[in-house]
Amino acid sequence: MGIKGFTRLLLLxxxxxxxxxxxxxxxxxxxxxxxWFNNDFKDKRQVELGEYLRLSVTxxxxxxxxxxxxxxxxxxxxxxxxxxxxxxxxxxxxxRDLWNKVDIRLGRQFINQAAGSAIVDGAQVDLKNVGAIGLxxxxxxxxxxxxxxxxxxxxxxAFGASAYLQGFQQTDLEVSWFRKWDRWDIARDVLGASFKxxxxxxxxxxxxxxxxxxxxxFNEVLAGAKYYPxxxxxxxxxxYQSYPTFDTTSIYSVFAVDRxxxxxxxxxxxxxxxxxxxxGYTSQWFEEGGRGHIYHLGCSLRPVEPLLINAEYDNNQGTxxxxxGILVDAYYDLTKALQLAxxxxxxxxxxxxxxxxxIARTYWLGGKYKLNKSMAASLRVENNVNARYESxxxxxxxxxxxx
Numbered sequence: 001m002g003i004k005g006f007t008r009l010l011l012l013x014x015x016x017x018x019x020x021x022x023x024x025x026x027x028x029x030x031x032x033x034x035x036w037f038n039n040d041f042k043d044k045r046q047v048e049l050g051e052y053l054r055l056s057v058t059x060x061x062x063x064x065x066x067x068x069x070x071x072x073x074x075x076x077x078x079x080x081x082x083x084x085x086x087x088x089x090x091x092x093x094x095x096r097d098l099w100n101k102v103d104i105r106l107g108r109q110f111i112n113q114a115a116g117s118a119i120v121d122g123a124q125v126d127l128k129n130v131g132a133i134g135l136x137x138x139x140x141x142x143x144x145x146x147x148x149x150x151x152x153x154x155x156x157x158a159f160g161a162s163a164y165l166q167g168f169q170q171t172d173l174e175v176s177w178f179r180k181w182d183r184w185d186i187a188r189d190v191l192g193a194s195f196k197x198x199x200x201x202x203x204x205x206x207x208x209x210x211x212x213x214x215x216x217x218f219n220e221v222l223a224g225a226k227y228y229p230x231x232x233x234x235x236x237x238x239x240y241q242s243y244p245t246f247d248t249t250s251i252y253s254v255f256a257v258d259r260x261x262x263x264x265x266x267x268x269x270x271x272x273x274x275x276x277x278x279x280g281y282t283s284q285w286f287e288e289g290g291r292g293h294i295y296h297l298g299c300s301l302r303p304v305e306p307l308l309i310n311a312e313y314d315n316n317q318g319t320x321x322x323x324x325g326i327l328v329d330a331y332y333d334l335t336k337a338l339q340l341a342x343x344x345x346x347x348x349x350x351x352x353x354x355x356x357x358x359i360a361r362t363y364w365l366g367g368k369y370k371l372n373k374s375m376a377a378s379l380r381v382e383n384n385v386n387a388r389y390e391s392x393x394x395x396x397x398x399x400x401x402x403x
Contacts, residue, residue: 192208
């Protein structure tokens, strides 16, 4: 399904692009990539050539309501024996504003709702402009990707529905339900909700939650607030809780898991066009009394117009080990078309009290060159030195064409 679908996407793009006098608007990006890296599964170096294609065809009808969207990739391993691989992430047709009230999508598509997300081969229907509440429903075959190919079976289905507020400029609210089947057995059954509220032009409240109907527990809860006392100053506070749940058909569903909680406090301040700073603290709670503390400091400097330097420092102390690390990246616009970049990371960490400190280092160089408005090439080469590798060089060359 993945190879055939991606081939159809390539043929469709070629046919539509070559059609003279076609009234539709065709846009997208072709990204050709060459990667080299260590394949840990095969314990050898691997060189891989990939092609990523994103396509949108709009204004297929006189009213401009019909559109077509697609995105997929194909890769060819050149030396490690993994051969050809492809994935079709989405390819669907969309018709908007039917009777000014209904949007319809048919085909492979990514669905993201508060209760869950999935890639489905099926349909999504949205009902809107009928009052203060909009409705959405989707269903179809649940697409599962394995390492080399699609790994789904018969009876792998996904279905969901949501209701959301519409027409309120300062308020967003969604309540949804998501169910997934694995070979006709119910694997997940989740209720979800998401919320945003803007107050006084300088406060944003938000939250997300998911409730697992099978285990009768909240497997995810997020509540947060952002405060903007000035246009260049932002304070953020969040509380997050996670209680992992697995598909009922998974062997991992029989294992005990721990609840995790964290509170995050962060401030971002842009002093002027040359200097920006940020800092934060994260307090972590693990079960059985475990604690963690993460401190973060960062800054962004532009000493001269073509040069941008970003630096970050993190300190992690607690039950989950000890880490001190710094990350520095620099970007220099040599010309309007050519940007050079580089950076390094340095981490000192201890996994537990029985081990000594270990050091991990990362060095990278890169650049990006814009040939014209629609074509650009970029290169990044990175080397990692740590407890496992004395030298782990990997890189990526990318040629992008926008049409």
